[in-house]
Amino acid sequence: MNELKLKQALQQFxxxxxxxxxxxxxxxxxxxxxxxxxxxxxxxxxxxxxKVIEExxxxxxxxxxIELYKKDGDMVQQGDILATxxxxxxxxxxxxxxxxxxxxxxxxxxxxxxxxxxxxxSEHTRVCDTRKTMPxxxxxxxxxxxxxxxxxxRFGLYDGVMIKDNHIAFAGSISKAVAAVKKxxxxxxxxEVETETxxxxxxxxxxxxxxxxxDNRTPEEVAQFCNLVPQGVITEAxxxxxxxxxxxxxxxxxxxxxxxxxxxxxKALDISFNIEVK
Numbered sequence: 001m002n003e004l005k006l007k008q009a010l011q012q013f014x015x016x017x018x019x020x021x022x023x024x025x026x027x028x029x030x031x032x033x034x035x036x037x038x039x040x041x042x043x044x045x046x047x048x049x050x051k052v053i054e055e056x057x058x059x060x061x062x063x064x065x066i067e068l069y070k071k072d073g074d075m076v077q078q079g080d081i082l083a084t085x086x087x088x089x090x091x092x093x094x095x096x097x098x099x100x101x102x103x104x105x106x107x108x109x110x111x112x113x114x115x116x117x118x119x120x121x122s123e124h125t126r127v128c129d130t131r132k133t134m135p136x137x138x139x140x141x142x143x144x145x146x147x148x149x150x151x152x153x154r155f156g157l158y159d160g161v162m163i164k165d166n167h168i169a170f171a172g173s174i175s176k177a178v179a180a181v182k183k184x185x186x187x188x189x190x191x192e193v194e195t196e197t198x199x200x201x202x203x204x205x206x207x208x209x210x211x212x213x214x215d216n217r218t219p220e221e222v223a224q225f226c227n228l229v230p231q232g233v234i235t236e237a238x239x240x241x242x243x244x245x246x247x248x249x250x251x252x253x254x255x256x257x258x259x260x261x262x263x264x265x266x267k268a269l270d271i272s273f274n275i276e277v278k
Contacts, residue, residue: 039084053085128258129142160189
């Protein structure tokens, strides 16, 4: 995760939540009262967001002492201590909610990704995410996917060409859409084409697509379509794929399976932050 972008995002999140100050904490406690906070796992899962803990509290007060007992990607069990934070109680209370919200969501995504990778059980096919992330949190969501053993698809509309059904319909054909893109595109950017039929797959191959995605196809269809694609062209399956049928798709020979469920409706991992005055 880019440290500069992380700090910028955390600053925005803190400004949204804190405003001028944490009125409650400042009115109850003196600024110099010291305390210790403990991040505790209340469920089993994969941890993601250690950098959020470090950078978040240091943005609020650089004197805060942080001890980490787990790292991103670690499997944690209910009752595990993840980190301890020592510093002014006002700053610990001020920062806890923003930081907890982020690491709970990130760890939930990492846990779901790990579940998907395990369910697929393939040495060849990789699980990857989509752009179905929470606005403003894409950097965090996609990083969390990697902590769970998954891979990242494109980060946005800017870093990869993905020609979908509406593009094809208005361009007139896959061939015309790919030709229009390749006429202007630099050689460092890949071109992906979404397909639904055998004819579209063959047309995408002929047009020179770098990645061919099979949209809403059965495992049997994906296996058949993979045989139409020459080596050197990446294949991807997406749509209608669940945790329950992932293992079937993992046997098709497809290179990537992209799953919106990793990020768009994930359950946060239960993590608590308990504070004691020292």
